[in-house]
Amino acid sequence: MGDQSMQKIIQKQVMTGVLLLLSSFLTVSGVMAAGGAVKSPTGIAPDRYVYYPGTEELKKDEIRLVACGTGLPAARRDQAATCFLAEVGNGDKFLFDIGTGSMTNVAALMIPYDFINKVFLTHLHTDHWGDLATLWAGGWTAGRTGPLRIWGPTGATKDMGTAYAVEHFLKAYNWDAKTRNFVLSPKPGEIIVKEFDYKAENAVVYQENDVTIKTLPAIHAGDGPVSFILEYAGLKVVIGGDTFPNKWYIKYAANADLAIHETFLTPPDLVKFYGQSPGQALGVGTQIHTSPQAFGKVMSTIKPRHAVGYHFFNEQGTHDDILMGVRETYKGPLSLAVDNMVWNISKEAIVERMVVSPDQAWSVAGPNKPPNPPAKGTVPDPLTDFIKAGHWSPADEAQAEMIKDFKAKYNMK
Ligand SMILES: [Zn+2]
Numbered sequence: 001m002g003d004q005s006m007q008k009i010i011q012k013q014v015m016t017g018v019l020l021l022l023s024s025f026l027t028v029s030g031v032m033a034a035g036g037a038v039k040s041p042t043g044i045a046p047d048r049y050v051y052y053p054g055t056e057e058l059k060k061d062e063i064r065l066v067a068c069g070t071g072l073p074a075a076r077r078d079q080a081a082t083c084f085l086a087e088v089g090n091g092d093k094f095l096f097d098i099g100t101g102s103m104t105n106v107a108a109l110m111i112p113y114d115f116i117n118k119v120f121l122t123h124l125h126t127d128h129w130g131d132l133a134t135l136w137a138g139g140w141t142a143g144r145t146g147p148l149r150i151w152g153p154t155g156a157t158k159d160m161g162t163a164y165a166v167e168h169f170l171k172a173y174n175w176d177a178k179t180r181n182f183v184l185s186p187k188p189g190e191i192i193v194k195e196f197d198y199k200a201e202n203a204v205v206y207q208e209n210d211v212t213i214k215t216l217p218a219i220h221a222g223d224g225p226v227s228f229i230l231e232y233a234g235l236k237v238v239i240g241g242d243t244f245p246n247k248w249y250i251k252y253a254a255n256a257d258l259a260i261h262e263t264f265l266t267p268p269d270l271v272k273f274y275g276q277s278p279g280q281a282l283g284v285g286t287q288i289h290t291s292p293q294a295f296g297k298v299m300s301t302i303k304p305r306h307a308v309g310y311h312f313f314n315e316q317g318t319h320d321d322i323l324m325g326v327r328e329t330y331k332g333p334l335s336l337a338v339d340n341m342v343w344n345i346s347k348e349a350i351v352e353r354m355v356v357s358p359d360q361a362w363s364v365a366g367p368n369k370p371p372n373p374p375a376k377g378t379v380p381d382p383l384t385d386f387i388k389a390g391h392w393s394p395a396d397e398a399q400a401e402m403i404k405d406f407k408a409k410y411n412m413k
């Protein structure tokens with residue numbers, strides 16, 4: 001089968017899923033682009049409601065936001081944990097959280113790893129940074145040429161902050177790093193952490209190339225969690241981390257172009273689907289997180305151009321329960337996010353579509369030349385003579401011909 005026909009089949013499979021999803025939220029969103037009429041059986045069709053990554057230029061004054069994870073700490077194939085990718089018209093890209101499982105959605109966008117080296121963490125629950133390992137090591141092997149940069153909050157004590165977490169993350173992956181360092185440049189394995197005060201109010205934590213990112217405190221589980229505000233080209237996008245509705249979000253997220261805030265499973269659904277006791281369900285669903293009614297109240301107070309709720313397993317039953325709850329207190333434009341929803345945000349419009357991307361994506365090279373591996377003898381060999389002595393020579397004989405041909409093809413000695 002040719003590559004192209006294979007490609008079409010993959011796309012068709014993805015599209016079927018997308019159309020099923022679309023049918024479930026077409027009634028919810030007020031910002032879906034019009035499809036238009038098909039005028040010719042052989043011509044090009046009009047708008048398909050979908051975004052094919054890498055096929056559209058991002059305008060200078062535009063932000064593209066992709067939901068790469070919208071779910072919960074427990075794994076689900078259909079929904080990864082929290083991750084939003086913001087791409088801005090100046091070329092910069094930012095990951096806001098990198099929750100467990102989200103890197104498969106990020107990778108499917110086929111963006112060179114050098115372009116996705118800036119990560120902002122709202123807090124240190126695994127559903128918000130559990131896939132850092134995948135970005136760190138996967139990106140290292142697949143083309144990132146320099147260190148990762150991570151911004152994240154302090155905690156009430158040193159051991160509850162982002163710098164501590166990343167320092168010990170690297171310690172936990174010591175074996176991984178030491179074995180890679182022998183064959184790859186160690187540069188892309190480095191992580192530069194910028195920790196900022198979790199209590200800071202609307203404080204700038206990043207300002208480069210006309211992009212400003214600010215932090216707000218959040219109320220969630222313990223001291224430390226924050227939300228972020230991204231400002232670019234006169235646009236304001238608020239990326240709310242886990243939180244009970246708080247005064248800082250109300251004050252500083254007001255009039256956002258797009259405001260993301262968690263809305264959690266309803267207490268009855270926490271009992272029904274999660275097996276929680278009624279007491280636990282009320283605590284988790286209305287105190288540690290934000291109930292749909294409270295989410296609606298936040299949005300009808302701050303009045304964004306478009307509101308996005310996330311952080312629940314989104315299926316017919318839960319979706320309808322949450323939507324009804326939100327609609328008790330908020331009537332404005334709304335998305336209840338699923339993975340691979342994408343918003344193009346500009347002064348003129350906010351357009352919501354679904355990403356159509358391959359299940360079998362490869363990493364793609366970026367413009368930078370990969371750094372050289374370490375010179376021979378500069379990094380200790382992680383294999384001892386004991387293990388090397390187990391080398392089974394018939395394997396060498398079996399592959400000798402193939403290696404000879406390969407070396408000839410590439411003029412190798
Ligand atoms: Zn959390």
Ligand SMILES: [Zn+2]
Binds near residue numbers: 125128311
């Ligand atoms: Zn969470």
